[in-house]
Amino acid sequence: MKVTIVGAGAVGASCAEYIAIKDFAAEVVLIDIKEGFAEGKAMDLMQCSSLNGFDTKITGVTNDYAKTAGTDIAVITSGIPRKPGMTREELIGINAGIVKSVASSIIEHSPEAIIIVVSNPMDTMAYLAHKSLGLPKHRIIGMGGALDSARFKYRLAEAMDCPTSDVEGIVIGGHSDVGMVPLINNAVRNSIPVSEFLSEERMAQIVEDTKVGGATLTKLLGTSAWYAPGAAVSELVKAIALDTKKMFACSALLEGEYGLNDICIGVPCILGKNGIEKIVEVKLSAEEAEKLKISAEGVKKTNALLN
Secondary structure, three states: OEEEEEOOOHHHHHHHHHHHHHOOOOEEEEEEOOOOHHHHHHHHHHOOHHHHOOOOEEEEEEOOHHHHOOOOEEEEOOOOOOOOOOOHHHHHHHHHHHHHHHHHHHHHHOOOOEEEEOOOOHHHHHHHHHHHHOOOHHHEEEOHHHHHHHHHHHHHHHHHOOOHHHEEOOEEEOOOOOOEEEOHHHOEEOOEEHHHOOOHHHHHHHHHHHHOHHHHHHHHHOOOOOHHHHHHHHHHHHHHHOOOOEEEEEEEEEEOHHHOEEEEEEEEEEEEOOEEEEEOOOOOOHHHHHHHHHHHHHHHHHHHOOO
16 A cells, blocks of 8 residues: 655644554655655654564655556645635635646556645635546545544534543534534534533534634644644545545535535545435434535635636
């Protein structure tokens, strides 16, 4: 199993580290446009191999996509990160050109690769990859929902003062501060609805804290987060590589599901060796369905900027 990660910055390097530590891939290629940067990151990570007990080979490459040939799964993290006060949507002008070029270069050398898009605005970048490459819909996946759901579960566990392993919850909708739809009514602690443990006011606060999870970290860090995004990507890659059929919220191209068409947006997806094996349609309340519709309208407005 060969995995290529485009962009050796904080998110890309964290993703490479988590994939290596989980030790399911034979090779990870880090590629970046900055001379020597990916090579340095790869060397640093490889010097952890005896300490962290992994055998995955990590290779760094400067802008030579021929070295990515034979990639099974490609992760696109390249582009500029958010700064404090910026929305994900404001990144579109620069990141669209980068993602389109990178995606084409990956497929040129690895025509069967499955692509995971991380670059922001993520739903629009996933949509751009679909439109520019014309690949089957199951082979292009936007990462955002997996990260948003992890942040949702963190907030739920924090509020209930319990281990996160006790908690299950999922976030659908657009990967934006206003577009996320945390399904609080579906969230459980060991199969018991969280409403048994939390007040309506506390649950409403968790929803709002989840929606601004990325902005909160950007304000604290001065740039986008990287540990949780890298970990989220590594879990998607692992599910595909090991054909686990595990379900995550991912940005998928919808063709009638949830009453939506011609849009990439976060919905529950089962991942396996073919990428998105199935889009799962969850029964939504009238309020949740309306929020998803509004979220989709926002994503489509951002998509329109591609023109």
